[in-house]
Amino acid sequence: MAYEFEFAPVLEYTDLLLKGAFFTIALTAVGAVFGIGLGIIGAVCRAWRLQPFAALFAVYVELIRNTPFLVQLFFIFFGLPSLGIHIGEWEAAVLAMVINLGAYSTEIIRAGIASVPKGQLEAAASLAMNRYESFRYVVLRPALQTVWPALTSQVIIVMLGSAVCSQIATEELTFAANFIQSRNFRAFETYFITTAIYFAIAIMIRQLMLAIGKRYISGRLS
Amino acid sequence: MSLVSIHQLHKHFGDNHVLKGIDLNVDEGQVIALIGRSGSGKSTLLRTINGLECIDAGEITVDGAKIQAGAKDMRPLRLKVGMVFQQFNLFPHLSVGENVMLAPKIVKKTDPAQAQELAEQMLAKVGLSEKFDAFPGELSGGQQQRVAIARALAMQPKVMLCDEITSALDPELVSEVLSVVKQLANEGMTLVMVTHEMRFAREVGDKLVFMHQGRVHEEGPPEALFNAPSTPELAAFIGAIDQA
Numbered sequence: 220m221a222y223e224f225e226f227a228p229v230l231e232y233t234d235l236l237l238k239g240a241f242f243t244i245a246l247t248a249v250g251a252v253f254g255i256g257l258g259i260i261g262a263v264c265r266a267w268r269l270q271p272f273a274a275l276f277a278v279y280v281e282l283i284r285n286t287p288f289l290v291q292l293f294f295i296f297f298g299l300p301s302l303g304i305h306i307g308e309w310e311a312a313v314l315a316m317v318i319n320l321g322a323y324s325t326e327i328i329r330a331g332i333a334s335v336p337k338g339q340l341e342a343a344a345s346l347a348m349n350r351y352e353s354f355r356y357v358v359l360r361p362a363l364q365t366v367w368p369a370l371t372s373q374v375i376i377v378m379l380g381s382a383v384c385s386q387i388a389t390e391e392l393t394f395a396a397n398f399i400q401s402r403n404f405r406a407f408e409t410y411f412i413t414t415a416i417y418f419a420i421a422i423m424i425r426q427l428m429l430a431i432g433k434r435y436i437s438g439r440l441s
Numbered sequence: 442m443s444l445v446s447i448h449q450l451h452k453h454f455g456d457n458h459v460l461k462g463i464d465l466n467v468d469e470g471q472v473i474a475l476i477g478r479s480g481s482g483k484s485t486l487l488r489t490i491n492g493l494e495c496i497d498a499g500e501i502t503v504d505g506a507k508i509q510a511g512a513k514d515m516r517p518l519r520l521k522v523g524m525v526f527q528q529f530n531l532f533p534h535l536s537v538g539e540n541v542m543l544a545p546k547i548v549k550k551t552d553p554a555q556a557q558e559l560a561e562q563m564l565a566k567v568g569l570s571e572k573f574d575a576f577p578g579e580l581s582g583g584q585q586q587r588v589a590i591a592r593a594l595a596m597q598p599k600v601m602l603c604d605e606i607t608s609a610l611d612p613e614l615v616s617e618v619l620s621v622v623k624q625l626a627n628e629g630m631t632l633v634m635v636t637h638e639m640r641f642a643r644e645v646g647d648k649l650v651f652m653h654q655g656r657v658h659e660e661g662p663p664e665a666l667f668n669a670p671s672t673p674e675l676a677a678f679i680g681a682i683d684q685a
């Protein structure tokens with residue numbers, strides 16, 4: 220007997236799927252803003268060798284890059300409470316994403332900073348700008364511009380990785396999908412549609428990052 | 442009292458003793474042409490005058506701002522000294538106007554309207570008023586270098602340092618940059634320029650400084666030095682240039 224595809228039992232749960240998608244996007248948005256922010260701070264600390272922060276960021280980056288995201292998430296959600304720090308599933312999910320993206324963007328942005336020619340810094344210095352001013356006005360935008368495609372990919376990787384947050388009952392898209400297929404037993408259809416939604420979100424993020432990059436980073440100011 | 446006075450300046454890069462006790466005075470309005478073989482320390486000397494290189498001994502005074510060995514804060518010096526580089530070093534993400542306005546705005550806290558007016562004036566001076574909204578990548582090398590000059594001038598420096606500012610240019614673009622420099626000299630700007638343009642050095646320079654192996658080997662009026670170099674090293678250098 221051939222399998223009969225039926226999408227109606229999935230579409231009954233459209234509102235749940237949309238809610239899940241919304242939370243996945245929200246999680247990613249917050250993760251991206253604070254993760255990239257953390258990455259900028261980490262990259263500056265490492266590029267300027269501001270001790271002890273540079274050393275701390277180096278350890279942090281290695282720790283995050285060499286361990287699974289799921290374990291990082293469990294560590295935050297299950298591990299921290301044993302130290303007396305209580306944390307909800309949303310806070311844990313956001314924190315895990317910020318920490319994860321922060322580590323990768325530290326390395327990515329550091330490469331961007333390193334790619335700015337020395338002559339740019341000398342020109343800024345010769346105009347009597349201090350280190351902070353030359354970073355803020357001369358280095359930051361070209362650095363981000365250089366690594367923007369890499370950052371975009373990393374944000375998408377983290378968005379896709381957020382699926383594992385369902386493991387701590389964060390009600391994002393994969394959590395919604397798991398819930399739906401446990402009710403309608405339509406695993407193929409449910410995950411087919413879920414896959415399509417992830418794909419659409421990824422494309423959307425890429426376009427959005429492209430637009431942000433054009434408007435605020437490589438674009439004209441005036 | 443000279444505008445720039447350099448006294449017993451020493452500079453090492455590791456074991457390489459690059460500047461070996463430089464003494465040099467520059468009066469207000471004077472144009473100094475710094476010449477010498479590659480590696481003789483011309484760039485390093487220029488870069489110490491605005492604190493891009495720290496010094497190991499001696500002192501540099503520019504209009505009262507003094508730098509000695511171990512000095513950390515170079516800002517007082519840099520506020521008095523402008524610099525133009527061989528490679529232009531314009532900020533590629535900023536328009537021409539923004540390149541010129543940036544430092545006055547953030548370093549000197551000039552208000553935006555005033556900074557705009559200043560930038561327009563400086564760009565007019567280098568003949569690039571119509572490029573205010575263009576981006577560096579859209580300009581020729583000669584135009585970029587003129588913007589770099591305008592950018593340095595907008596900080597209203599007491600002295601301008603130019604390090605081989607036409608060396609990266611196609612030959613046909615050299616004269617537009619040199620004529621801007623000449624005009625600055627005529628307006629009384631104090632200039633210290635490293636140059637390989639000997640005709641220009643002769644024509645515009647008030648004093649020729651020949652560097653050799655980290656020392657000021659010979660200095661004096663350009664005409665006299667070219668016609669009758671008193672050291673064999675300068676004679677050899679002029680000879681080599683003439684053949685090129």
Ligand SMILES: Nc1ncnc2c1ncn2[C@@H]1O[C@H](COP(=O)(O)OP(=O)(O)O)[C@@H](O)[C@H]1O
Binds near residue numbers: 457478479483
């Ligand atoms: N940043 C640096 N690090 C190490 N050595 C340097 C550096 N800059 C210049 N030097 C050395 O200093 C000497 C003088 O160089 P420079 O001032 O650039 O000479 P010039 O401009 O007359 O060609 C050269 O031997 C050069 O190799």
Ligand SMILES: [Mg+2]
Binds near residue numbers: 483484485
């Ligand atoms: Mg040089």
